[in-house]
Amino acid sequence: MRGQVFAIALVIVSGVSTYVMLISVMDSLNLTRDKFYKDYGFAEVFASLKRAPEILKNRIDEIPGVDQIETRVAANVKLDIKGFPEPVTARLVSVPDVGSPLLNRLYIRRGRMVDPWKDNEVVVSEAFAEAHRFKPGDSFGAVINSKWKTLVIVGIALSPEFVLQARPGAISPDYKRYAILWMGRNAMGTAYDMKGAFNDVALTISDDARLNDVLIQLDSLIDHYGGLGSYGRKDQISHRFLSEEFKQLQRSAEIFPSIFIAVAAFLLNVVISRTISLQREQIATLKAFGYSNRVIGIHYIKMVLLIVLIGIAGGIAVGVWLGKGLGKIYMEFYRFPYLIYDLRPSVVTTAAFITIGAALAGTIHSVWKASMLPPAEAMQPETPARYRKTIIERIGLGPLLSQPTRIIIRNIGRRPIKSLLTITGISLSCAIMIAGTFSRDAVDFMINVQFRLSQKEDMTVTFVEPTSKKAVYELKGLAGVEHAEVFRSVPARLRFGHRSYRTSIHGIEPDSNLHFLLDMNLKPIHLPPDGIVLTDYLSTILGIRPGDMLTVEVLEGKRPIRQMPVIGLIKQYIGLQGYMDLSALNRLLREGNAISGAYLSVDSLYQHEIYRRLIDMPRVVGTVVRKDEIRNFYETQAEALLFFTFVATILAGTIAFGVVYNSARIALAERSRELASLRVLGYTRAEISYILLGELGLLTLAAIPLGFILGRALCTYIAIALSSDLFRIPASVEPATYSLAATVVVVSACVSGLIVRHRLDRLDLVAALKTRE
Amino acid sequence: MNGHMTEVQAEDIVFNVKGLTKVYQMGEVKVHALRGVDMEIYSRELIVMLGPSGSGKSTLLNIIGGLDTATSGQVIYRGKDITKATEQELTEYRRFHVGFVFQFYNLIPSLTARENVAVVTDIAKRPMKPEDALAIVGLGERLDHFPSQLSGGEQQRVAIARAISKNPEVLLCDEPTGALDSATGIVVLEALERVNRELGTTTVVITHNVDIAGMADRVVHLSNGLISEITRNIVKKPPGQLRW
Structure with a gap:
C-alpha cells in the first residue's frame, strides 16, 4: 500500500501547498504592503490640479478630518537615454527641500536624497534603475518644461505610492520606458513656474473622518485651481493593481485547493474501502475476540489521519517553498523594499482542518460499514461480482470485441x-x-x-496640454509619418442614478482608420455624431443601458456638467472609457478644435528618427509605441x-x-x-x-x-x-x-x-x- | 521403479522428469518440496497423482506446467528441457501445449461460459469451437451464462472446456474436484475421462482423494517430496462407479 499512500499524500501535498502558497503570498504581500505604507506614510487622498498658491494648503488643513497634508509639484517628462532609442516618459515628483516628505516618503536603496540647491539632481525609482543598469552618478537627458537638461542620478529609491510602477493607461508596468523621478521642490518650482505654488496634493485623514466628505470638500476647494478630482487610496493606480492581485490570489486559493482536496477525499474513499474489503477477515477475527466497533473504526480513522497528516506536513513545506518563489516573482512587479514572508498559524490550521474534514467525510462511510459488520458475516468472502453484457454489446457491437x-x-x-x-x-x-x-x-x-x-496606430503622441488641431500638421510633416489622426482626452466623472465612476472620455475622429470601436462581436462600429459610447463593463458598473441619459461631469477646464444619451456599448478588455465624436466632445468642452494628442501610423524604417524628433518637440509630453x-x-x-x-x-x-x-x-x-x-x-x-x-x-x-x-x-x-x-x-x-x-x-x-x-x-x-x- | 514401462517407444514419452528438486526459502526455513523426482509421462495416459498436502504433488504439477522453476533436475517435454526455458518460451509453452484445470476454476467473472472458452481459442493455433468444447463437457445449453450464474460443478466443467478447447498435448488438473461435493465431482471427472478417451489428451490429475485413483491408467504416490510408488490399474473404473 506504500505506493498508494504516497500517491494520495502527493495529491494532498498539492492541495495544501497550493493553498499555503497562495494564502501565504497574499498575507505576505498584505503585511509587507501595510508595513511599507505605514512606515513610509502612504497618503490616503490624492488630487491633481493645474496650479494653486501654497496658501491653499491652510484651507485644505481646515477640512474636518484632514490629518497631514503634503503639497507637491508633479509633471510628466520625456527622457532621452543614451543607447536606448525608444521613447521613455517619466513622472517627475517633487520632494521637500528640507527634511524628507511628510507623506509618501522614499526608501533610499542606494545613494542619497537630492541636494535642494542643485537643479540637476534626481532620485530614480529602483525598477527603472535596474532596467537600465543605472547607478548613482549616472546621468541621462530629460525635457523639463520644454528645456533639454542633463539629470544626474544621486539616489535609487522606492515609494509606497509607486509599488506598481505603471504609466497611466498602460496595460502593464514598463520599467524600461516609464520612470518615476524625484527632484527638489525648489528646482521643480523654478522649472515649472511653481514657486510658492503646487499642482498635486496628498493627504491622510483621521480615523473618524469620512473619506467621501473629505473628497467633496477638497474638490470644492481645488475646483477653482483646475482640480482634476480627488480620489482615495482605492482608486490610486498602484494600490488598485495590488488589491486586484490580492483578489486574484484569494480566488485562486479558493478554487484550486478545493479541487485537490475533493480528489484526495475520493482517492482515500476508494483506497480505504478496498483495504477494508481485503481485511474483512481480520476485522471479523478481531471482533470475534471482543474488539468493539469503536476500536475498529478508530483503527481505520487513524490510518486515514496518518496519510492526511503526511500530506499536510509535506504540503506546508512545499507551500512555503513555492510561496517564497512566487513572492520573489511578485517582487519583480511590486516594488517593495523587502518582503516579509508570513505564514500565519491559522493558515496551517485551516488547511489541516479542511483536509482532515474532507478526508474523513470521504472515508467515514466505509469505516462505519466495516465496524458495523457482524463477525460471522465478515468471515465470509464478499459475494462474487455480478456482470452483465454492456450496452455496447446489446447494440450489436459484441462480435467485434x-x-x-x-x-x-x-x-x-x-x-x-x-x-x-x-x-x-x-x-x-x-x-x-x-x-x-x-x-x-x-x-x-x-x-x-x-x-x-x-x-x-503604431504610435500615440500626447501633448503637454490641449492644443490646437493645427499641431497635427507638424506631426504629419515628419518624415516617415504615413497617417495621423487626432484625439481629445478629458478626465470626467460619469454618473447614473446614485452610481458614479471617474474615468476619461476620448473624443476620436469619426470613421477613423486607426482607432476602431468594437461591438460585442468585435466588429467595428460607427461612432454617431452625438451621445456617448461606453465600455460594456462600465455600463454594468453604472447600471446604465443604451438609451439612458448619462450625467457627465468634466473634470478639466470649464468643468461643464451635461446629460447625454448612451448610444452604444463597446467591448474592451483593458480599462473603462467613454467615447465621443471628437467635435461633439469639443462642443461639450466649449473649446473649439482642441486636441490632446494624435495617433500615427509610421514607416518602421523611420521609427527611431521619429522618436528623436518627438523628443525635441516641446509640445509632445509622451510617446507610446x-x-x-x-x-x-x-x-x-x-x-x-x-x-x-x-x-x-x-x-x-x-x-x-x-x-x-x-x-x-x-x-x-x-x-x-x-x-x-x-x-x-x-x-x-x-x-x-x-x-x-x-x-x-x-x-x-x-x-x-x-x-x-x-x-x-x-x-x-x-x-x-x-x-x-x-x-x-x-x-x-x-x-x-x-x-x-x-x-x-x-x-x-x-x-x-x-x-x-x-x-x-x-x-x-x-x-x-x-x-x- | 517404472521399469515395467520401458517397452513403450521413446516417441510416446511426453514428459521425462529427471532428478527434479525444489527448495523454497520460507523466511528462515528451507522447505524441500521435491527431493529428486524421476518419472515419465506417456502419451494418451491418464495419471492420478496422490498424496497428502505438502507431499510435493502441486509443486511437481506446477513445474511440469511451466508455472514454477526447478531448483535442480530436468523436465524434458518432447525433447526440450523446460526447466531451462525463458519466460517467453514458457508462456508459449502454456499457450499452445498445456491445458490447465484449477481447484477454484479460475474463470473470468466478467465473461460468459462461451467467452471464457473463447479466451483460449482466440489465441490458440488449432482450437475447437467454444460451443463444441462446452458440448463435450455437457454445457451446450449454458453458453451465455456468467460464472456467477453457474454452479460450482458447471463452473469447473467450463474450466475443463476452456482447457481442452485448444487441443492441448497435455491436460493438467490441480484438485479439480477439491471444491465440489462428490456427485458434482463425479460429473466433472466424467468430463475429464471423456476428454482423455475421445481426444486422447494426456491427462494428469492431482488429488488427495484416494478414491479417484481408480479411474487412472497409472497412479503416482507422492510423499515428502519423493515418489513412493507408481501403480498401474489393470482395469480402470469409470468415474460413475467412484464413490467417496
Missing part, C-alpha cells in the same frame, strides 16, 4: 459510479491544467483585440506565466498520477487472480497489461474531453470572478492549451501505468491458483 476488450468494458460497466468518479478525477487534472495555463491565451486574445482590431508596449507586456508576464505553467503542470500531473495510479493498483489487487489465471492460460505480459491498463487508458481518454469542458468552464468562472474595471480576462482557450493539458494527463497516466505494469510482470502465478476468489 476481443475477449480482453470485452473484459475491459464489462469491468467499467459493472461499476459505473466508480468509473465515473475516476473519469471525473482525471478530468479535473485536465481542467486544472487548462485553468492554470489559459492566461497565456487570454493575454493573446486581449492583445489581439486591443492592438490588432481596435488600436491600430504599440510594438514596444506589446513586447514589454509579454516580457513582464513571461516569468509569472512560466511559474504558473510549471506549478499547474506539477499539480495536474499529480492528480492524474494519483487517480490513475490508485485506480490501477486497486484494479491490480482486485484482478491479480484473474490476470494470473490468464497468464497461466498462456497470455503474455503485454496481453494482460492490456486488460488492466486498457481500462484505465479508456477512462483516461474519456476523461480528456470532459476535462476540456470542465477546464473551459473553470476558465469562464475565473474570468468572471476576476473581472474588474482595470481589465476583464477573456475566457479564451486555444487548441495548444487543450493539447498541452491532454498531454500532461496522458503522460502522467502512462507513468503510473508503467509503474503498475512493472508489478504485473512479477505476478505470482502459483499463488493465484491456490486462493479462492
